Amino acid sequence: METPCYLVQATVVVLSLLSLHLALAKTNQTKDDTRPPHIVFIVTDDLGWNDVGWHNPQILTPNLNSLAENGIKLESSYVQPTCTPSRNSFMTGMFPFHTELQRVMDPSKPTYLPLKYPTIAEKLKQRGYSTHMVGKWHLGYCNEKYTPVRRGFDSFLGFYMGSQCHYTHVKAGSLVESVTTSTSVSSFGHDLINSFLRVRTQGLTEGRDFRFNNTVWRKTEGEYSTHAFTDRAIEIIKRQDPDEPLFLYIPFSAPHSPLQVPSKYEQLYSHIKSRERRIYSGMVTALDEAVGKIVDALQDKGMTGNMFLVFTSDNGGSSYMGGNNLPLRGGKNTLWEGGTRVPTFVYSPTLLTTAGSVSDQLFHAVDWFPTFLEAAGAPPAQGIDGLSQWEFLTTGKSSPRTEFVYGIGPEGKGAIRVGDYKLIVGRPGLYNDWYPIPGTDPVKRARFKGGRHDSVKLEKGLNLLFNIKDDPSETTDIAGQFPDLVSELMDKYSAWNRTKVTPHEPERIALADPALHGGFWTPGWC
Numbered sequence: 001m002e003t004p005c006y007l008v009q010a011t012v013v014v015l016s017l018l019s020l021h022l023a024l025a026k027t028n029q030t031k032d033d034t035r036p037p038h039i040v041f042i043v044t045d046d047l048g049w050n051d052v053g054w055h056n057p058q059i060l061t062p063n064l065n066s067l068a069e070n071g072i073k074l075e076s077s078y079v080q081p082t083c084t085p086s087r088n089s090f091m092t093g094m095f096p097f098h099t100e101l102q103r104v105m106d107p108s109k110p111t112y113l114p115l116k117y118p119t120i121a122e123k124l125k126q127r128g129y130s131t132h133m134v135g136k137w138h139l140g141y142c143n144e145k146y147t148p149v150r151r152g153f154d155s156f157l158g159f160y161m162g163s164q165c166h167y168t169h170v171k172a173g174s175l176v177e178s179v180t181t182s183t184s185v186s187s188f189g190h191d192l193i194n195s196f197l198r199v200r201t202q203g204l205t206e207g208r209d210f211r212f213n214n215t216v217w218r219k220t221e222g223e224y225s226t227h228a229f230t231d232r233a234i235e236i237i238k239r240q241d242p243d244e245p246l247f248l249y250i251p252f253s254a255p256h257s258p259l260q261v262p263s264k265y266e267q268l269y270s271h272i273k274s275r276e277r278r279i280y281s282g283m284v285t286a287l288d289e290a291v292g293k294i295v296d297a298l299q300d301k302g303m304t305g306n307m308f309l310v311f312t313s314d315n316g317g318s319s320y321m322g323g324n325n326l327p328l329r330g331g332k333n334t335l336w337e338g339g340t341r342v343p344t345f346v347y348s349p350t351l352l353t354t355a356g357s358v359s360d361q362l363f364h365a366v367d368w369f370p371t372f373l374e375a376a377g378a379p380p381a382q383g384i385d386g387l388s389q390w391e392f393l394t395t396g397k398s399s400p401r402t403e404f405v406y407g408i409g410p411e412g413k414g415a416i417r418v419g420d421y422k423l424i425v426g427r428p429g430l431y432n433d434w435y436p437i438p439g440t441d442p443v444k445r446a447r448f449k450g451g452r453h454d455s456v457k458l459e460k461g462l463n464l465l466f467n468i469k470d471d472p473s474e475t476t477d478i479a480g481q482f483p484d485l486v487s488e489l490m491d492k493y494s495a496w497n498r499t500k501v502t503p504h505e506p507e508r509i510a511l512a513d514p515a516l517h518g519g520f521w522t523p524g525w526c
């Protein structure tokens with residue numbers, strides 16, 4: 001059976017030279033403006049550590065490189081290992097084990113971001129911001145009250161679920177998303193995962209998933225998702241009164257699978273043998289072009305002089321879907337650094353006194369919410385997990401963050417970071433290896449094989465301790481050498497563990513079936 005992903009073919013475009021959209025100076029323009037800044041929050045989907053130009057020159061991201069170099073690269077910026085949990089943290093400043101959203105949402109289950117947690121969009125709207133969202137939501141849609149335009153956004157163009165075909169906007173089946181870090185398999189071969197994926201994706205109900213606000217939207221059918229989102233973002237910027245503050249949240253759906261990109265981007269990588277990696281890299285370059293165009297539009301509108309832009313990813317790269325996290329270990333779906341530490345930078349021509357720097361200070365996904373609030377001059381939020389990093393980012397003061405929890409599964413497995421140390425409690429996920437760049441780089445993997453063998457401990461689910469500063473690749477478990485440190489971190493971890501709530505995991509509901517809603521995944525059944 002032909003998969004609906006490919007009903008619309010990518011048009012073949014003549015290879016055009018990659019253009020650098022931005023000419024940015026290392027700035028020290030002064031902000032002569034006491035109004036709250038425009039906030040542009042760009043989130044990529046499954047972008048790996050080794051998938052951006054500043055970590056890997058093979059990847060062509062001239063616009064992003066330029067923004068990152070003229071902003072602050074946050075090299076210790078952490079997120080959750082999968083999408084829903086991270087998006088939960090971005091929107092609420094809460095760890096997912098406090099909001100019942102430890103799991104990735106299943107489109108047929110009545111799961112959602114509980115209304116008692118205000119979103120950053122709601123908060124900024126109260127401060128007079130125009131709030132717009134373009135892209136992937138993945139925080140619930142079974143009732144309209146859980147959708148973006150009812151959770152603080154003035155407008156929304158995009159999709160409710162976790163992934164979709166990039167041209168048809170049909171929800172692609174996705175086992176990957178139902179795998180959680182608490183799964184009891186400790187290691188799993190690459191091929192096995194692929195066959196597992198194929199089996200599991202058969203028989204899932206498929207439906208279209210694309211909306212403008214809450215209206216079913218077919219005008220973008222056949223349009224490449226990254227392009228459709230960029231056009232809408234530019235339209236929002238063009239319509240914005242530059243004197244009024246704008247919050248623009250752009251969670252792109254790339255480079256998440258299915259791997260699809262117009263061929264002109266793939267052709268930039270014709271020297272790469274693996275088709276998977278060529279397409280994936282092309283998807284990243286299409287994103288780079290998109291960000292360049294969006295910043296151009298902001299410049300044209302005179303908005304960059306009072307703007308704070310964030311670029312990050314929802315989790316690490318998926319090593320079996322074109323992504324790469326070297327030299328970090330593991331990937332998406334795991335508590336290893338490769339799943340949780342992501343390429344991140346902030347950029348502003350006027351607000352950052354340490355523009356042009358690289359920072360190793362700890363930053364977590366939950367911190368954006370209070371950071372944006374402080375940027376907007378709003379009173380600090382009470383009772384959240386996030387810490388405002390506004391002063392650290394804008395004045396160079398130390399980050400207030402000294403510890404964070406990578407994740408806690410319902411059974412209490414997880415990981416914690418305190419200072420330079422990371423304690424992994426139980427199994428960190430399915431993929432415990434250092435995965436080479438698909439098709440290109442078998443040698444690199446060997447470099448890490450020298451790491452101490454922790455496979456027996458992994459198999460048994462025993463605790464591991466790493467010094468992430470000295471050993472960012474997590475090659476050498478030092479739990480045996482530092483029992484006192486292990487118990488100190490374990491005490492802190494146990495304290496967090498006692499605060500966790502049970503994930504909300506209702507049964508699937510047949511009424512969710514898109515066949516009952518004109519072929520679209522549609523709210524109204526919970």
Ligand SMILES: *[C@@H]1O[C@H](CO)[C@@H](O)[C@H](O)[C@H]1NC(C)=O
Pocket residue numbers: 025026027028029
């Ligand atoms: C930044 O400011 C300093 C001192 O005011 C000045 O010498 C320098 O040329 C400025 N740099 C840029 C890129 O504007």
Ligand SMILES: *[C@@H]1O[C@H](CO)[C@@H](O)[C@H](O)[C@H]1NC(C)=O
Pocket residue numbers: 154155156212213215
């Ligand atoms: C969505 O809402 C925005 C803001 O109210 C509005 O400008 C836009 O026209 C709406 N889109 C549709 C298709 O109704």
Ligand SMILES: *[C@@H]1O[C@H](CO)[C@@H](O)[C@H](O)[C@H]1NC(C)=O
Pocket residue numbers: 410411412425493494497498
């Ligand atoms: C975490 O809490 C669970 C109970 O919810 C308990 O069974 C488990 O032992 C705890 N783990 C740690 C490391 O404290």
